[in-house]
Amino acid sequence: MPRPCPPGRTRPKRWSAATASPPLADSRLMRDDVLAVLNEAYRAVVEGLGSLADWGAQGSRPDQFACDIVADEAAFKVLDAAGVGVVSEERNAQGLERDIVVVVDPVDGTSNAIRGIPYYAISLCAVDRQGMQSSLVVNLATGTRFEAVRGQGALCDGRSIVASDCSTMEAAWVAVCGHPRQEHPWRHMRAFGATALELCDVARGLLDAYVNTDVDAIAPWDYLGALLVCHEAGAVSTDGLQRPLVTTDPAARRAPVVAATPSLLAEAVGYAWPGQAREIADR
Incomplete structure (x- = not known):
């Protein structure tokens, strides 16, 4: 039925x-x-x-x-x-x-x-x-x-579905792509190996954030479908180097960071891409 x-x-x-x-x-x-x-x-x-x-x-x-x-x-x-x-x-x-x-x-x-x-x-x-x-x-x-x-x-x-209301890294369950740059600050870390599903799990509140620590690891086809799901569920996103995430350029590679709340996004970027943290926090 x-x-x-x-x-x-x-x-x-x-x-x-x-x-x-x-x-x-x-x-x-x-x-x-x-x-x-x-x-x-x-x-x-x-x-x-x-x-x-x-x-x-x-x-x-x-x-x-x-x-x-x-x-x-x-x-x-x-x-x-x-x-x-x-x-x-x-x-x-x-x-x-x-x-x-x-x-x-x-x-x-x-x-x-x-x-x-x-x-x-x-x-x-x-x-x-x-x-x-x-x-x-x-x-x-x-x-x-x-x-x-x-x-x-x-x-x-x-x-x-709606994203969680988690606002701090110390309370967050985070999916990670790439190698952590330092000792991680979040409550739990997971690496499932499928970006689209990891982002969708942020959208429905099973996870609180997705962090990518590699500059050019993720192509548009890996994340775009799930990115719209995240945005429509209330989650927020950015690229680690402030490049536009929405692109149809097949040669584009990005470092998406997605979080349930703006404050959590700022903390996640501060961990993975510390040089970009202040700009995210000031938005």
């Missing part, structure tokens, strides 16, 4: 690449149309991976595997048919001039997937001229799904 649609939201209609023509040829899709396309891409990925015998077969580069390739092909077929641009970890960017560009990581947390650790996801974010418009992140092992639409809040499995 379909999940009930939350108050104030209309259920996205199901769009299918099999219906031949894109919903709108010029890519100026309505928000529900976009979310329907993201959902269709997710379903195509699940179907593609369901028939894959060896997820860990080596791809064309050292950090690419069969599951990445199969998932990317499935998602791209749907997105391209919908008339949107596509920026993916697994292929050259296409259609960056289009009104809507979908930034996708077909399998975020591939190493977890190959080892059977149930913490890996597909992440999709539709970006328009105003920024992040719609996003969908789904844990491919458990089916837990997160979605957000700009200005309409964030959902986990159909229910509204």
